[in-house]
Amino acid sequence: MAGADGLTPAATAFLDHLAVERGLAAHTVAAYRRDLARYCAFLTEHGRDDLADVTAPDVRDYVLAVRTGSDGRPALAASSTARMVAAVRGWHRFAAVEGWTPGDPAASVKPPSRPRRLPKALRxxxxxxxxxxxxxxxxxxxxxxxxxxxxxxxxxxxxxxxxxxxxxxxxxxxxxxxxxxxxxxxxxxxxxxxxxxxxxxxxxxxxxxxxxxxxxxxxxxxxxxxxxxxxxxxxxxxxxxxxxxxxxxxxxxxxxxxxxxxxxxxxxxxxxxxxxxxxxxxxxxxxxxxxxxxxxxxxxxxxxxxxxxx
Structure with missing residues (x-):
């Protein structure tokens, strides 16, 4: 995660936890890795080089940036944003439990509601x-x-x-x-x-x-x-x-x-x-x-x- 050296150890520990302790599939862990890389880049660009310094407003600002593309990257639909928020929330929750941070700034941040669509089924x-x-x-x-x-x-x-x-x-x-x-x-x-x-x-x-x-x-x-x-x-x-x-x-x-x-x-x-x-x-x-x-x-x-x- 280039440009996020101060955040990398906590992110690496979380990804290892997903792969080893929770047994998630390799492609799922890879998706988490991509989501966290974008989040870490956002934090670094906003002067947050230590996960312990991240606040709830930072997380909410990131969700808004992801939805609108204001971080200079493609805007995401509600469903993709919800997936990314899940990765961010999971990381902060893990960091708080493991003692990397004094609290969980993402606990109160909710993902955007996903539109309920019928799955497409063949006749x-x-x-x-x-x-x-x-x-x-x-x-x-x-x-x-x-x-x-x-x-x-x-x-x-x-x-x-x-x-x-x-x-x-x-x-x-x-x-x-x-x-x-x-x-x-x-x-x-x-x-x-x-x-x-x-x-x-x-x-x-x-x-x-x-x-x-x-x-x-x-x-x-x-x-x-x-x-x-x-x-x-x-x-x-x-x-x-x-x-x-x-x-x-x-x-x-x-x-x-x-x-x-x-x-x-x-x-x-x-x-x-x-x-x-x-x-x-x-x-x-x-x-x-x-x-x-x-x-x-x-x-x-x-x-x-x-x-x-x-």
């Missing part, structure tokens, strides 16, 4: 087209890609959870898989028959050929070099399949997870069951999927009201 027929498109082509890669996307949609797993799977995490006899979520929290979720068939086909017809190109890996999904498939490569698989399927809507790594939750709830699943399947710590996070769209309201109204249609 069931769109999911079918996406999965079919993933399996197009010859060789082991299309077989792998179909299994990857089938497993994502069948379990509602995060893309990082699926590429992090080892072969031993999957039990095809009981149709279950062991997922490791945020903070290395584990959960066992069922796997549907379509995904079981796709993964079985991959294990028999494709994985041996892919894995033989490397030095041996326990990873369930391998790349063409015989190594564990990365999140970025899995995302590329999803984008490529969406293009071949002719989908005009935006498709992101979370699209199949959103679709999984939305389709389960639309089919009558209890929200707390979906919460467990998704690995959400709070049911509040899951309840965003229960919001009703205006289109759904209209469809139910037309179908149910005795005088909706003359």
């Amino acid at each position: 069931i027929e769109q999911v079918g087209a996406l999965l079919d498109a993933a399996g197009q082509g010859d060789g082991p890669v299309p077989v792998r890609d179909r299994a990857l996307l089938e497993l994502l949609y069948s379990t509602g797993a995060r893309i990082s959870e699926v590429v992090g799977l080892d072969v031993d995490d999957l039990d095809l006899e009981t149709c279950q898989v062991l997922l490791r979520g945020k903070g290395d929290k584990q959960r066992v979720v069922p796997v549907g028959s379509y995904a079981v068939d796709a993964v079985q086909a991959y294990l028999v017809r494709a994985r041996p050929a892919l894995a033989s190109r490397g030095r041996g890996t326990p990873a369930l999904f391998c790349n063409t070099l015989g190594r564990r498939l990365s999140r970025q490569s899995a995302w590329a698989v999803l984008r490529s399949a969406a293009g071949r399927a002719g989908l005009t809507v935006a498709v992101s790594p979370h699209t199949l997870r959103h679709s999984f939750a939305t389709h389960l709830l639309a089919g009558g699943a209890d929200v707390r069951v979906v919460q467990e399947l998704l690995g959400h710590a709070s049911v509040t996070t899951t309840q965003i999927y229960t919001q009703v769209t205006p289109e759904t309201l209209r469809e139910v109204y037309v179908a149910a009201h005795p005088r909706a249609i003359g």
Whole structure:
């Protein structure tokens, strides 16, 4: 963190705490590092070279700068600002507990409220087209890609959870898989028959050929070099399949997870069951999927009201 030498030791200690004691994923720690680098640069530019000298007004000024871009860097949306504020608050709380500072100046600083938006979910027929498109082509890669996307949609797993799977995490006899979520929290979720068939086909017809190109890996999904498939490569698989399927809507790594939750709830699943399947710590996070769209309201109204249609 150039230009913030007086702040660096406390920041480094906090990042080590996140990685070692809290077990956060490397990409999450990297995001915290970027957020704190911007915050440290702001503090240094305003004459705060020691974390113990930072005040609540300093933190509030920083939040305003992030939202407006007045610190000379790109302005952030409310959701991105909220993430950055979380990093700042976490650092100050850690510093106070560990004795780096006499108090926590960020304790009273609240992040901007995030707009509540419905997650973008694919229609069931769109999911079918996406999965079919993933399996197009010859060789082991299309077989792998179909299994990857089938497993994502069948379990509602995060893309990082699926590429992090080892072969031993999957039990095809009981149709279950062991997922490791945020903070290395584990959960066992069922796997549907379509995904079981796709993964079985991959294990028999494709994985041996892919894995033989490397030095041996326990990873369930391998790349063409015989190594564990990365999140970025899995995302590329999803984008490529969406293009071949002719989908005009935006498709992101979370699209199949959103679709999984939305389709389960639309089919009558209890929200707390979906919460467990998704690995959400709070049911509040899951309840965003229960919001009703205006289109759904209209469809139910037309179908149910005795005088909706003359």
